Amino acid sequence: MALQIFNVLGREKQTFEPLVPGHVNMYVCGPTVYDNAHIGHAKTYVSFDVVVRYLRFSGNDVLYVQNLTDVGHLLDSGEDRILKKARQTQSLPMQLVETYARSYFEDMDALGVVRPDISPRASAHIPEQIKMIELLISDNCAYVADDGSVYFDVSKHEGYGKLSNRKVDSQEAGSREEVRGEKRNPEDFALWKHAEPEHILRWDSPWGVGFPGWHIECSAMAKKYLGDTFDIHGGGIDNIYPHNENEIAQSECANHAEFSRYWMLVGSLMVPDSSGIPAKMSKSLGNFVTIKDSLAKYRPEVLRMFILSAHYASPVNYHEDSLTAAAGGWERLYGAARLTRQHMNNAPEGDEGNAFQERLNQTKADFVAAMDDDFNAPKAIATLQELTRDVNTLLNSDTTVGLNTLNAINAIYDELGGKVLGLIPAGDTAANGNGQREAGLVELLISLRAQARVNKNYAESDRIRNELTKLGVVLEDRPGGSTVWHVE
RNA sequence: GGCGACGUGGCCAAGUGGUAAGGCAAGGCUCUGCAAAAGCCUGAUCACCGGUUCAAAUCCGGUCGUCGCCUCCA
Numbered sequence: 300m301a302l303q304i305f306n307v308l309g310r311e312k313q314t315f316e317p318l319v320p321g322h323v324n325m326y327v328c329g330p331t332v333y334d335n336a337h338i339g340h341a342k343t344y345v346s347f348d349v350v351v352r353y354l355r356f357s358g359n360d361v362l363y364v365q366n367l368t369d370v371g372h373l374l375d376s377g378e379d380r381i382l383k384k385a386r387q388t389q390s391l392p393m394q395l396v397e398t399y400a401r402s403y404f405e406d407m408d409a410l411g412v413v414r415p416d417i418s419p420r421a422s423a424h425i426p427e428q429i430k431m432i433e434l435l436i437s438d439n440c441a442y443v444a445d446d447g448s449v450y451f452d453v454s455k456h457e458g459y460g461k462l463s464n465r466k467v468d469s470q471e472a473g474s475r476e477e478v479r480g481e482k483r484n485p486e487d488f489a490l491w492k493h494a495e496p497e498h499i500l501r502w503d504s505p506w507g508v509g510f511p512g513w514h515i516e517c518s519a520m521a522k523k524y525l526g527d528t529f530d531i532h533g534g535g536i537d538n539i540y541p542h543n544e545n546e547i548a549q550s551e552c553a554n555h556a557e558f559s560r561y562w563m564l565v566g567s568l569m570v571p572d573s574s575g576i577p578a579k580m581s582k583s584l585g586n587f588v589t590i591k592d593s594l595a596k597y598r599p600e601v602l603r604m605f606i607l608s609a610h611y612a613s614p615v616n617y618h619e620d621s622l623t624a625a626a627g628g629w630e631r632l633y634g635a636a637r638l639t640r641q642h643m644n645n646a647p648e649g650d651e652g653n654a655f656q657e658r659l660n661q662t663k664a665d666f667v668a669a670m671d672d673d674f675n676a677p678k679a680i681a682t683l684q685e686l687t688r689d690v691n692t693l694l695n696s697d698t699t700v701g702l703n704t705l706n707a708i709n710a711i712y713d714e715l716g717g718k719v720l721g722l723i724p725a726g727d728t729a730a731n732g733n734g735q736r737e738a739g740l741v742e743l744l745i746s747l748r749a750q751a752r753v754n755k756n757y758a759e760s761d762r763i764r765n766e767l768t769k770l771g772v773v774l775e776d777r778p779g780g781s782t783v784w785h786v787e
Numbered sequence: 788g789g790c791g792a793c794g795u796g797g798c799c800a801a802g803u804g805g806u807a808a809g810g811c812a813a814g815g816c817u818c819u820g821c822a823a824a825a826g827c828c829u830g831a832u833c834a835c836c837g838g839u840u841c842a843a844a845u846c847c848g849g850u851c852g853u854c855g856c857c858u859c860c861a
Contacts, residue, residue, distance in 0.1 A: 310791085330861065343861040374859050463856070464790050488858070513858095535861035536792090542858085566792085567855065577853080581860050608810075609800065614792080614854065621799060624811035628799095631810080634824070669801090678801050681809035691825050695818090757820060764822075775824050783824095 302357065304531075305612060305673045307539070307562040308462055312673060315561065317530045323354050323361045324525040326559065328517060328534035328542070329418070331368040332399040333384045336406050337587035338602065338617070339568040339580035343535045345603055346565045346611035346674075348412040349720060350533070353670050356719050364524045365415035367403070369396040370422045370500050371492075372513045379510070382500060392500055393422070406590040410599045411721040417524050421516035425502045428511045428519040431553050432490045432504075440552040444481035447493035447507035453486045456548040462562060463540035488545055490515050514545040521546075522554065532559030536612075537567055537579065566614040577616050588617070597622055600722050604629040607676040607720060628684070629722065635687040636712040636723050638694050641783050643705045651701035655693060659711050662686040666715050676720065683716055695778070741772055745782050748774075 302315040317323045327347050330340055347365075354361050369392075374380050385392045400420075407414070421428075432449055435441035440455040453459045453467055460466055467486055489512035494501040501508050521529065527550070534543060543562070550558040569577035570586040580587045593602055605625035609615045662682050669678035690708055693700060709726065716723035744763055751759040764774045771787045 328861070336861085340861050346861095372859080380859075460790095465857070466789085486858080536855065537860065538856095539791090540856055540858075545858090565861070567861075569854070579855075579860080583859060604810095605799095612792090613800090616799085618798085620811085624799060627812085628810040631825095638824090675801075677799095677810090678808075681801065684809050688826080695825055752820080755820075761821070768823095773823075776819075776822085777824090778818075 302671045303673050304561050304563060307564050308559075313561070317359070318528065318560070321359055323359045323531065324529035325351065325354075325361060325363050325531040325533065326517070326521045326525055326529060327363070327365045327415070327532070328538055329365040329367050329415075330403060331372045331380060332396050332403055333381045334399060334582060335589045335591060336403050337580060337582075337589050338593050339535075339587065341406070341410060341590050341593075341602060342568045342606050342615065343533075343565045344407060344412050345410060345606045345721075347533050347563075348410075349607065349676055350531075350563070350611075350674055351413060352719050352721065353674060356714075362417075362525065363413075363415045364417045364419065364521065366517060366520050367396075367400055367418055367420045368513070368516065369393075369400070369420050371511045371516065379498065379500060382498065396420075396422075402591075406594075409594055410590065410602060419520045419524065421511065421520075422500075424516065424520050424523065425511065427523050428515045429491075429504050431515060431519045431522070431549065432511075434553045435490065435549065438552060441490055442483065443506055444493075446481065447491075447509060448481065448489055449491040449506055450482055450487040451490050451545065451549060451552075453484055453488075453548060456552050458551065459486075459548050460544065462547055463544050465540060465544070486541075488512060488514060488541060490549070514542055515549060517542075517546050518550040518553070518558075521558075522550065527554035527556040527558075529559055531561045531563060533563045533565070535567060536564040539564060563611075565611050566609075569614050569616045571616060571618070577614075580617060593622075597626060598629075600633070600724065601626045601629050603721055604680075607680060607722070609677060610673075610675060612673075628680075632680075632683060632687055632712075632716060633723060635690045635694075636709070636716065637785055638783075639690065639705055639708045639712065640726055642694055642700060643702065643709065646700060646702045646705050648703075649701035650703050651699045652693065652704040653701070655689075655700075655704050656707055658686065658689055659707055662711060663715065670719070679715070679720065680722075683712075686711065741767070741784050745774065745784065749780070749782065 303312045304315045305311070306313045327344075330336060351361055351363050369381060370379070372380050374383065381392050381395060385395045388395060404414070432441060435451065436443065436449065441449055441451050443449050467484065491504060491506055491511055492509050493507060494509045498510065500510050502510060521532075532543070547558045567579045570580045571577045572586070578584060578586065601622065605622050606615075608625055608628070662685070665682040666679050669675045669682060672678070712723045713725065717725055744767060748760045748763040751757070751763070767774055767784075772784055773787055774782055774784050776782050
């Protein structure tokens with residue numbers, strides 16, 4: 300079964316056929332870098348991380364572009380959100396942008412999100428945006444207002460509203476804000492804004508000094524790096540209108556070509572308020588938890604587990620309990636991967652237990668089927684959980700399991716759990732000097748404890764175990780008298 | 788008001804026609820010096836009503852409820 304994607308454009312599952320077989324061009328709307336990212340952002344970008352990882356795992360060459368918005372994203376008040384924050388913190392706008400762009404990558408790196416191939420910034424693509432606006436004006440899809448601002452004329456794009464299912468004439472003029480005098484239609488949106496003197500993010504343009512509108516950056520940068528038509532466009536569902544809709548309108552008018560062929564939008568992260576009513580996690584409501592704060596409490600893999608335990612398109616409620624549950628589920632998975640690796644350290648060479656290979660093949664087939672069905676990560680995780688039960692049974696039994704089989708089990712955890720989902724950390728990396736010393740010390744204590752146990756000096760053996768536990772080193776006695784350990 | 792999504796065991800969550808995956812939590816059990824880990828066992832008829840069908844959580848209609856978007860937000 301080939302990969303199926305729920306295409307928001309048309310609202311149906313479709314077989315995914317990239318423009319060029321084996322090659323996927325993909326664009327995802329990135330964050331506006333004016334503050335630390337919160338776990339709502341994490342949900343979106345971890346979701347697309349898994350999409351990209353799986354596409355690559357399936358043999359595709361993926362070119363992944365995700366922008367950073369550092370200009371033009373205005374608040375309701377008409378203020379530029381970056382300028383406002385810069386004023387508040389008494390810093391230069393680009394200083395602020397740099398700070399939070401770094402913070403964003405720091406967070407994404409910590410979460411194991413593979414970096415986009417290209418992270419273009421809006422402010423670095425002003426000429427491309429101006430050029431696209433010129434194209435739109437010459438095609439009569441946009442017009443210049445008296446003050447030097449340029450607006451897109453939505454009536455010129457036949458398919459306007461096709462992504463969000465909106466009809467231009469169904470919207471009441473001025474229902475939410477005063478119809479600006481210079482606009483022809485209330486839905487018309489700014490491609491270029493005239494800059495007042497106090498607006499210090501400003502560039503020269505054919506229409507005077509100003510700055511680009513929010514939507515045009517994505518159109519211009521997607522065109523530059525991915526071409527007029529590309530395969531997948533992603534983002535948060537909250538940007539479906541107007542942002543995504545406007546991207547389509549601009550691009551299709553300017554390029555005379557279809558924009559993105561598949562649209563994938565991620566459901567929002569919700570936070571129940573004091574009375575239990577969920578509302579979207581957002582800066583403006585103040586109900587957010589930053590990624591940094593969350594990572595102070597939970598391992599990155601646990602956060603990913605939480606995010607991936609619901610389908611990407613679903614809205615998800617944020618609860619501490621959900622994180623705790625995710626942690627429990629993750630530990631069970633990782634515990635089995637760890638157990639496998641420990642067995643590898645002193646297993647006999649050979650094919651003993653080879654019958655298990657069939658179980659592994661089944662897991663892989665089920666996993667791929669789940670992911671091929673619109674990236675159904677929760678179902679894919681379930682296949683690993685089911686495998687884990689059997690792995691635990693096998694490795695805790697008296698059966699001898701040869702290295703070949705253990706390697707095969709480990710490969711499944713590495714490949715599916717690690718490489719695709721980013722949940723299972725890679726096997727022991729080459730231990731540095733301190734790591735080796737620590738391992739030696741723990742092994743020494745374990746042997747002392749073993750002696751105490753032989754002597755039935757349980758007070759002493761329990762003391763060693765308890766003290767180590769306090770230090771975050773967990774000991775588990777295995778059948779047969781051996782003891783394994785891991786760091787919590 | 789318009790458009791869209793959704794309502795599955797205590798919690799989270801898969802499942803779009805053939806008698807409900809998985810995880811967490813809970814209880815019982817096995818193993819264990821103890822502990823931990825692990826394994827086994829125990830539980831839902833799918834918001835409600837009506838319809839289509841041999842057969843529906845799954846399709847259709849209606850009711851109730853929740854959320855998103857309707858130019859601030861991934």
